[in-house]
Amino acid sequence: MEFDLAGGIAVLDFGSQYAHLICRRVRSLGVYSALLPHGTTAQELEEKRVAGVILSGGPASVSSVGAPMADPRIFDGRIPMLGICYGYQLMVKAHGGEVGTAEQKEYGRASIKVVEAGGLFEGLGAERLVCWMSHSDSAMKIPGSLQVLAASESSPYAAVRLSGKPQFGVQFHPEVSHTEKGQALLSNFVFGICGAERNWSMQGFLAQSVEGLSKLEGRVLCAVSGGVDSSVTTALLHKAVGERLRSVFIDTGLLRAGEAEQVKKYLGVELGVTITMVEASERFMKALAGIADPEEKRRVVGRTFADVFEEFAKEEGPFEYLAQGTLYPDVIESGRATGPASVIKTHHNVGGLPSDLSMKVVEPLRDLYKDEVRELGTLIGLPRKVVERHPFPGPGLAVRVVGEVTDEKLRICRQASKIVEDTLEEEGLYARVWQAFAYVGDDMVTGVLGDEGRLGHQVTVKVVESVDAMTADWTRLDPQVLARISNRITNEIGGVVGVAYSVSSKPPATIEPQ
Numbered sequence: 001m002e003f004d005l006a007g008g009i010a011v012l013d014f015g016s017q018y019a020h021l022i023c024r025r026v027r028s029l030g031v032y033s034a035l036l037p038h039g040t041t042a043q044e045l046e047e048k049r050v051a052g053v054i055l056s057g058g059p060a061s062v063s064s065v066g067a068p069m070a071d072p073r074i075f076d077g078r079i080p081m082l083g084i085c086y087g088y089q090l091m092v093k094a095h096g097g098e099v100g101t102a103e104q105k106e107y108g109r110a111s112i113k114v115v116e117a118g119g120l121f122e123g124l125g126a127e128r129l130v131c132w133m134s135h136s137d138s139a140m141k142i143p144g145s146l147q148v149l150a151a152s153e154s155s156p157y158a159a160v161r162l163s164g165k166p167q168f169g170v171q172f173h174p175e176v177s178h179t180e181k182g183q184a185l186l187s188n189f190v191f192g193i194c195g196a197e198r199n200w201s202m203q204g205f206l207a208q209s210v211e212g213l214s215k216l217e218g219r220v221l222c223a224v225s226g227g228v229d230s231s232v233t234t235a236l237l238h239k240a241v242g243e244r245l246r247s248v249f250i251d252t253g254l255l256r257a258g259e260a261e262q263v264k265k266y267l268g269v270e271l272g273v274t275i276t277m278v279e280a281s282e283r284f285m286k287a288l289a290g291i292a293d294p295e296e297k298r299r300v301v302g303r304t305f306a307d308v309f310e311e312f313a314k315e316e317g318p319f320e321y322l323a324q325g326t327l328y329p330d331v332i333e334s335g336r337a338t339g340p341a342s343v344i345k346t347h348h349n350v351g352g353l354p355s356d357l358s359m360k361v362v363e364p365l366r367d368l369y370k371d372e373v374r375e376l377g378t379l380i381g382l383p384r385k386v387v388e389r390h391p392f393p394g395p396g397l398a399v400r401v402v403g404e405v406t407d408e409k410l411r412i413c414r415q416a417s418k419i420v421e422d423t424l425e426e427e428g429l430y431a432r433v434w435q436a437f438a439y440v441g442d443d444m445v446t447g448v449l450g451d452e453g454r455l456g457h458q459v460t461v462k463v464v465e466s467v468d469a470m471t472a473d474w475t476r477l478d479p480q481v482l483a484r485i486s487n488r489i490t491n492e493i494g495g496v497v498g499v500a501y502s503v504s505s506k507p508p509a510t511i512e513p514q
């Protein structure tokens with residue numbers, strides 16, 4: 001299983017928060033794209049036989065000390081190239097132009113006037129376009145070799161071309177959805193300029209992965225949690241290696257309501273995966289007794305999980321492979337090189353799993369983004385309920401129960417979260433928000449039951465929107481929906497008399513309460 005960049009688009013990463021987005025946009029055009037370190041040389045790109053290269057934006061100034069540089073040969077006009085923002089400024093500098101701090105910084109929407117249609121702007125059908133700008137540096141002077149294609153009020157050189165060559169630079173961000181026709185512009189670059197062919201589809205990925213994975217010799221072990229990534233990993237491996245896959249579901253007692261049943265139904269019964277259910281909730285509760293510190297809770301859950309998993313692997317082994325649901329952003333973030341050599345590597349210590357199991361790690365989703373994983377899961381036959389499931393933290397409800405984890409608080413947290421999820425599902429809102437749950441701590445508030453006053457738990461409901469969990473905004477839920485959630489929680493869950501709604505965004509809060 002090897003996805004190489006031949007015929008695809010390399011994106012060089014100069015540190016922009018949008019660098020991943022460029023890859024995703026290109027892939028959504030049906031062309032494979034991957035993020036490479038900014039220092040990747042022209043020769044390496046040629047050896048990879050890329051159809052073209054895009055230089056991302058970045059936070060640095062091209063003239064500052066230690067600013068990330070590109071191989072100068074990238075700008076010699078041979079490889080089709082698009083420089084975006086910082087990438088564009090590098091292009092200007094490489095050709096002898098001047099980049100400096102603009103008097104008027106541009107952030108947000110700006111209107112550009114296309115002065116040279118065709119090429120990058122082919123068929124866009126508008127002389128003026130709204131673009132997303134985010135820069136303090138600008139091209140101040142451009143050399144004669146660069147031809148101006150578009151200008152904005154504060155950037156006279158908003159888009160340029162290296163005369164007669166397939167190389168372009170834009171000061172704005174075509175990858176951002178606020179840029180009108182940004183995707184059409186990228187499409188012009190990818191197909192019109194680079195001549196790339198559609199070589200990327202989930203169908204193709206599925207067929208290639210199944211073929212590649214079916215060559216694994218020996219038995220494969222996979223821990224499945226009910227989350228999207230581990231469910232798709234299991235389903236894919238089952239398709240490839242059949243009975244040689246052994247999936248294990250460890251019930252930590254810290255999972256969402258109905259998680260075990262869902263795994264049994266959709267993966268076990270419907271897809272025919274053999275899943276061993278290991279009941280370990282008592283062991284986790286014992287290990288967590290008396291611990292209120294969130295980091296300590298994380299460590300204890302991680303260690304206990306590793307112990308239970310290791311015992312299972314030893315009893316049921318040997319296994320040659322350990323399958324993990326690692327995604328592309330995790331691979332890039334952890335600084336692991338892309339390339340065939342690291343597709344299957346010796347297991348050291350991944351995600352808190354034991355380090356001395358001498359299994360090789362196989363990560364079949366390591367080239368995919370989350371939305372692609374969801375598409376793949378749907379193709380394999382997993383239902384919407386599984387592929388659209390919200391993210392859930394590894395330590396589970398241990399970090400949604402504030403303070404010591406007790407059976408009482410776990411029960412309340414699980415039931416209240418189910419009410420939140422079910423209500424959003426009924427309202428058609430579940431798939432539109434990033435996460436929706438309830439958390440509970442030791443806050444007790446006074447309630448009234450008939451004429452009697454009594455103390456009960458206060459539950460906090462949290463619903464957030466996010467694109468990548470780095471930032472998140474609280475969802476402005478309709479008060480009627482909040483009222484239904486609140487009524488159900490206090491009516492159906494014994495011991496709860498108060499419900500609050502979290503209006504905290506990230507930052508400064510985090511998504512999880514702990």
Ligand code: XMP
Nearest residue numbers: 298391392393394395469506510511512513
């Ligand atoms: P925070 O709370 O840091 O969470 O804003 C960002 C995203 O990560 C999830 N999360 C975790 N996932 N182990 C995980 O596997 C953890 O310890 C953990 N803590 C938070 C969280 O659900 C959110 O999607």
